[in-house]
Amino acid sequence: MSSHHSRRTPLPIPDVTIEDAFWAPHRETVRTKSLPHQEHQLRTGGQFEALKLEWKPGVAGEPHIFWESDVAKWIEAASYVLAREEDPDLDAAVDEAIALLSGAQQDDGYLNVYFTVVKPGQRFTDLRDAHELYCAGHLIEAGVAHHEATGKTTLLDIVRRYADLIDREFGPGGSCEGGYDGHEEIELALVKLYRATGERRYLDLALRLVDNRGTQPYYFDAECERRGTEGYFGTFLQDRVRRVDWFRQYNQTHLPVREQTETVGHAVRAMYLYTAMADLAAETGDATLTAACERLWDDMVGTKLYVTGGLGALHEIEGFGPAYHLPDRDGYAETCAAIGLVMWAQRMTLLTGEAKYADVLERALYNGVLSGISADGTRYFYGNPLASDGSVERSEWFGCACCPPNLARLLASLEHYIYATDPTGLVVNLYIAGSARLEHGGQTIRLAQATDYPWDGRVRLTLEADHDTDLTLKLRLPDWSDGPTLTIDGTEVDTTIEDGYLHLARTWAPGTVIDLDLGMSPKRVRANQKVAAVLGKVALQNGPIIYCAEGIDNAGxxxxxxxxxDAELRIEHDSSSNLDTVTVEGVCERQSGDALYSxxxxxxxxTSIRAVPYFSWANRGKSTMAVWLRETAAGH
Amino acid sequence: MSSHHSRRTPLPIPDVTIEDAFWAPHRETVRTKSLPHQEHQLRTGGQFEALKLEWKPGVAGEPHIFWESDVAKWIEAASYVLAREEDPDLDAAVDEAIALLSGAQQDDGYLNVYFTVVKPGQRFTDLRDAHELYCAGHLIEAGVAHHEATGKTTLLDIVRRYADLIDREFGPGGSCEGGYDGHEEIELALVKLYRATGERRYLDLALRLVDNRGTQPYYFDAECERRGTEGYFGTFLQDRVRRVDWFRQYNQTHLPVREQTETVGHAVRAMYLYTAMADLAAETGDATLTAACERLWDDMVGTKLYVTGGLGALHEIEGFGPAYHLPDRDGYAETCAAIGLVMWAQRMTLLTGEAKYADVLERALYNGVLSGISADGTRYFYGNPLASDGSVERSEWFGCACCPPNLARLLASLEHYIYATDPTGLVVNLYIAGSARLEHGGQTIRLAQATDYPWDGRVRLTLEADHDTDLTLKLRLPDWSDGPTLTIDGTEVDTTIEDGYLHLARTWAPGTVIDLDLGMSPKRVRANQKVAAVLGKVALQNGPIIYCAEGIDNAGxxxxxxxxxDAELRIEHDSSSNLDTVTVEGVCERQSGDALYSxxxxxxxxTSIRAVPYFSWANRGKSTMAVWLRETAAGH
Incomplete structure (x- = not known):
């Protein structure tokens, strides 16, 4: 279902193939290692078990408020795998999880273990802290993905009944009229549910939740008064952020969303909210939502984005610091925030048709997202610092395990992010070998993409069709490009660039070959001088890949x-890791003693300094690491 | 009264004069500006008023738990002024404050406004948080200083009665047996009271408080259980430090003091505790206390000391971070912590006879302490960061106003830190023009000191006496010295260096002139490579003065x-501020756009880079500032 007010529509998973040497192995690792590993964690960690509703007060293993979301994201990830290939074991495991969810659902549609067995009778009374609608949102996303992947309605029916209950509770006269969630997520899920079912009330509910947010009187104060106690987290978070007004920024409730101009607070919450705002703009055509998204985007990209696409400078709030506060070693950059950024950037590029959003999507995907998962697919970073003293490693799992299944569902659904269509033809947002299939001009057209991206900026696109077709191809020109060259069937052609895309509008003969050289060369990147943390330092980038130096390659x-x-940046392929590296001449300083000052x-x-792709760091044991490396100032 | 087990004894205030062009004006500013300004704050802020015990619940101006300490430190500072010169107005104001304190004292000797009118009946039940003994300690210090300065016993009698009460409560069978304070201070005060009165039980009480600290069962847990509620600060501080064991480090109660090896927690608390430990070692000869102090010192100086002598990297605990965590812009370095360091360093140099402690004393005094007060004496820094984005200014006062009167009492008692005696003669720890008087070998000896220190490393000492004297002079050779030259009556002499002092042992004729050139030249200082925050940067130092660049001198x-x-560091005198500056050639980088990355x-x-003494920064309006400046790596 295409959005009425969106410039573009992504191709569905079955119409896209990924057959490259970079992502295909990562995705196979997700299927064969990460999903089984995560399933094991969910079975042994209590998440599956809790759905049986057998927990009793005083017994160990009290269900946690987040747990449904872990299960739901795992189901969603598994569904994307099932959408492209048969995997009976995975299918059966998913069905088992869905059966557990079905058993946990109450007669009126309610589905939340914590408020069923731990705090019965208190549902929807702690929207600010207790993550109830956040879990509901992930269940809804899973239900939609599972239905689209398998055609089954088992989970979709469950989440529709739950969404219907929420709609009543948050609708006129409901117990939560005027309310909204403390951790955004359900809004974007409800838009998906609307698109999957055509039921307008899910869209209206999403819009209501977004519209209510940050209005006066302040819902979370009223909720707190009604409850008579602090929320689930007590004053823990308020104490961390120190002031009440900052705490409202923490969950983006300091202002009505259309009046928000700065990206603030918890970064994942922010990304999920902004994604929903863009989704709603796409469905309703509300230009005020688009404008709010554009303002927030400019603030983020202009002052708060790590060069890796990571977001969130501050550990204590898992979120945004002040403008230009981007500490490398002490920063946060949660994996889920980078994933949320990929989602928001995708919605923005679809909504507006501008490539700049996809540039950031690519930056996050190849760097701050992919760094979150180990090469073997079974260890994860929650935070992704840009420098390390050697003490940081990926973990098998987390008490708050949001990141692992979030990585799995993004990588398993990567098809969504590569191509999009508009009335004139096909848009290529990411360069990943494989293919796209679309119906256009009365026939099925297939665009085959061959490339060694991200290591090589040369891309060959071959148009396959039964007969000639009028079609506009829009090929994203990445922000790092030195300037493109393009040939069609061997003849160099001039192209126009609009909104960051090379436009190729013509009548294409079947078999036409387009050779695009994006102009990739290794370069030094510098941060704005206001970024005190990395002043005088450079990051190394080649194509979309940000590099880092690890101690293991550089004598510690x-x-x-x-x-x-002035030293040349030399790209070298490392056959053991199958990754490109950057080598550059420099110096290594050794101090003469141990004194604090001398x-x-x-x-x-x-010395020769060797840098590896940032996403690949910490795969060879503990090691010091830095993305930002000192460089002599020019003029010396 | 000299301490039995201390190598040296400081000269009392009346035997020392300060007549230089650097400190004398600062001290005159303290007398004529800071003390009246602080008195005004105490009169209008409620501190004086509260001593009338007229506050009633529900009325504004609830007395604060810290308030006696503000009054006490102001009295102490005023007393030091009165010790060296007559000032009837100041004397009368002090007498008025003492009369108020007398009126606030209860029949049994208790003297604390908060627990008299705000929380009556709860005295000594919240030792961890409520600062009761901290305030008592400052009252005792004030009582001793006032008595020594004026000969009056008005305040001394008050604080003795209070100390006697505390001795009973914390003695065998008392209500607080086994207890100790959450904010150290009274321990060092009780040692002063012992020295002033000769009453051994004050020393024993101090020793008991120090010995009890950190033992099991843990007193603060027992106290909390008895009380049945959280302490004054609730869980605020625990939440900030995140973990219970860290919170025990916060107030240095994680281990018995003799087992502590790392400087941890709140920096002012730590300095006051370590000062008391050194005092007790000096009085008792307990080598285990000396050894603990030496271990803690080495840890601090080797891993946690700012180049300015500031202490405390972490805002959230006003205290120490991990080893080598010394952020410049985001650091803390509370003025009171640097003052506490001066106190501890003095005790250590007296106790051990080693100059290395006085080196650090000097570093703190000329930089991290003096930066705490404005040139006009009426504005103060609570924290002293080593870099600023231009948003930082000194304040007139603080809700927690510990720093202003602490600065006043230190600067007003600077005489204590310059000279010391030992059985062989006189020790010069600081080079400050003026004089010292001592009784030695049956006659009064006066050592006149002439110097333009800290701007010039040349010092002329003239020995004045009635007849020849056998005496050893020990002149500290600062750690920054390029190598000294020394002449006696114009003849160059070789000297031996022991424990960091030039030793001159001879029979001196009256009028002998010693010319010492300490060997001062401007230099670059680098931090250990483990200090990530300032890697690749240098600080500029000349003599004891650390310099900084301010935006106002460097085009912002x-x-x-x-x-x-390789650029020369040029010292230039600035006649408008009467300060030396450092100028060095460098480059100024200008980025081409506003993008976050480019x-x-x-x-x-x-460009020529101009640096001014760090202590003088922020006296000319808001400005960016940095102590640590980037420098090209050698070898380029």
Missing amino acids: AVPALTIRP TDAPKAEP | AVPALTIRP TDAPKAEP
């Missing part, structure tokens, strides 16, 4: 390295 | 500056 001395200002200058020895 | 662009590696190299223009 990453902080001691300085790049020579007037002795350190000894500087020439 | 401090973060954009880079020093040329591949464009910044334009680098040659």
Whole structure:
């Protein structure tokens, strides 16, 4: 179902193939390693078990308020796998989980273990802290994905009944009229449910939740008064953020959403809200929502985005700091926030037709998202710092396990992000070898994409059709491009660039071959001088890949390295890891003693500095690491 | 009264004069501006008024738990002024404050407004949070100082009665047997009271409080259980430090003091505790206390001391971070912590006879302490960051106003820190023009000191006596010295250096002139490579003075500056401020746009970088500032 007010529509999973040497192996790892590993964690960690509603007060293993969301994201990820290939074991495991969810659903449609067995009778009384609608949102997303993947309605029916209950509770005269969630998520899920079912009231509910947010009188105060106690987290979060007004920013309730101009607070919450706002703009054509999204985007991209596409400078709120506060070693950059950014950026690029959003999508995907998962698919980063003293490693699992299944569902649904259609033809947002299929001009058209991206900026597109077709191809020109060259059947052609896309509008003969060279070369990236944390330092980038130096490749001395200002950045392929590396000449400084302060200058020895893709770090044991490397100032 | 087990004894205030061009004006400002300004704050802020015990529940102006300490430190500072000069107005104001304190004292000796009118009946039940003994300690220090300065016993009698009550409550069978304070201070005060009165039980009480600290069963847990509620700060501080064991480190109760090896927690608390430990070692000869102090000192100086002598990297606990975590812009470095360091360092240098402690004393005094007060004496820094984005200014006062009167009492008692005696003669720890008087070998000896220190490392000492004297002079050789030269009556002499002092043992004729050139030149200082925050940067130092660049002198662009590696550091005197400055050639980088990230190299223009003494920053309006300046790595 296409959105009425969106410029573009993504191709569905079955119409896209990914057959490249970069993502296809990662996705196979997700299918064969991550999903079984996560299923094991959910079975042994209590998440599956809790759905039996057998927990009793005083017994160990009290169900946690987040747990449905872990199960739901795992089902959603598994569904995307099932959408493209048969996997009877996975299908059966998903059916088992759905049966458990069915058993946990109450007669009136309610489905939340914590408020059924731990705090019965208190449902929807702690919207600010208790993640009830957040869990509901993930269940809804899972139900939609499962239905689209398998055609089954088992989970979709469950979540529709639950959504119907929520609609009543949050509708006129309901117990939560005027309310909204403390952790955004359900809004974007309800838009998906609307698209899957055509039921307008799900869209209206999403819109109501977004419209209510941040209005006066302040719902969370009223809720707290009615309850007579602090919420689930007590004053923990308020104490962390120190002031009540900051705490309202924490969950983006400080202002009505259309009046919000700065990206603030908890980064995942923010991304999910903004994604929903873009979705709602796409469905309703509400230009005030689009404008709010554009303002928030500009603030984020202009002042608060890590070069890796990570978001959230502050550990204590898992969220945004002030403008330009982007500490590398002490930063946060939660994996889920980068995933949320991919989602928001996709909605924005579809909504507006502008490539700049897909540029950021790509930055996050290849760096701050992919760094969240180990090469073997079974260890995860919750935070993704841009420098490490060697103490940081990925973990098998987390008490709050939002990131692992979130990674799985994004990587398993990567098809959604590559191509889009508009009335004139096909848009290529990401360069990933494989193919796209679309119906256009009365025939089925297939666009085959061959490339060694992200290591090589050359892309060959072959148009396959039964007969000639009038079609506009829009090929994203990445923000890192040195300038493209393009040939059609071997003849160089001039192209126009609009909104960041190369436009190729013509009548295509079947078999036409388009060779696009995006112009990729390794480069130094510098942050704005207001970013005090990395002043005088450079990051190395080639194509979409941000590099980092790890101690294991550099005699353990990453902080001691300085790049020579004029030294060439040499790309070398490392056959053991199958990754490209960057090597550059520099110096390594060695201090003469252990004193805290000294007037002795350190000894500087020439050295070759080797950097590996940031996403690949911490796969070879503990090691120091830095994305930002010192470089001599020009002019010396 | 000299301490039995201390190597040295400081000269009393009346035997020392300060007649230099650096400190004398600062001290005159304290007398004529700071003390009246602080008195005004105490009169209008409620601190004086509260002592009338007229506050009633429900009325505004509830007395605060810290307030006696503000009054006490102001009295102490005023007393030091009165010790050296007559000031009838000040004397009368002090007498008025003492009369108020006398009126607030209860029949049994108790003296604390908060627990008399706000929480009557709850005295000594919240030792962890409520600062009761901390306030008592400051009252005792004030009583001793006032008695020594004026000969009056009005306040001394008051604090003795209070100390006697505390001794009973914390003694065998008392209500607080086994207890100790949550904010250390009274321990060092009781040692002063012992020295002033000769009453051994005050020393024993101090020792008991120190010995009890951190033992099992844990007193603060037992106290909390008895009380049945959280302490004054609730869970605020625990939440900030996140874990219970860290919270025990916060007030240095994680281990018995002799087992503590790392400087941890709230920095002022730590300094006051360690000062008391050194005092007790000096009185009792307990080598285990000396050894603990030495271990803690080495940890602090080796891993946690700012180059300015500031202490405490973490805002959230006003205290120490992990080793080598010394952020410049986001650091804390509370003025009171640097003052506490001066106190501890003095005790250590007296106790051990080693100059290295006085080196750190000097570093703190000329930088991290003096930065706490404005040139006009009426504005104060609570924290003293080593870099600023231009948003930081000194304040007239604080809700928690510990720093202003603490600065006043230290600067007003600077005489204590310059000279010390030992059985062989006189020790010079600080170079400050003026004089010292001592009885030695049956006659009064006066050592006149002439110098333009800290701007000039040349010092002339003239020995004045009635006849020849055998005496050893020990002159501290600062850690920044390039190597000293010394002449006696114009003849260069070789000297031996022991424990960091030049030793001159001889028979001196009256009028002998010693010319000492300490060897002062401006230099670059680098931090250990483990200090990630300032890697690749240098600080500029000349003599004891640490310099900083302010935006106002550098076209507003401090973060954009880079020093040329081989450029000369030129000392220039600024006649408008009467301060020395350092000028060095470097470059100023200008980025081409406002983007958060760019591949464009910044334009680098040659520039002269001007740095001013760190202590003098923020006296000319808001400005960016940095102590640590980027420098090109050697070898480029």
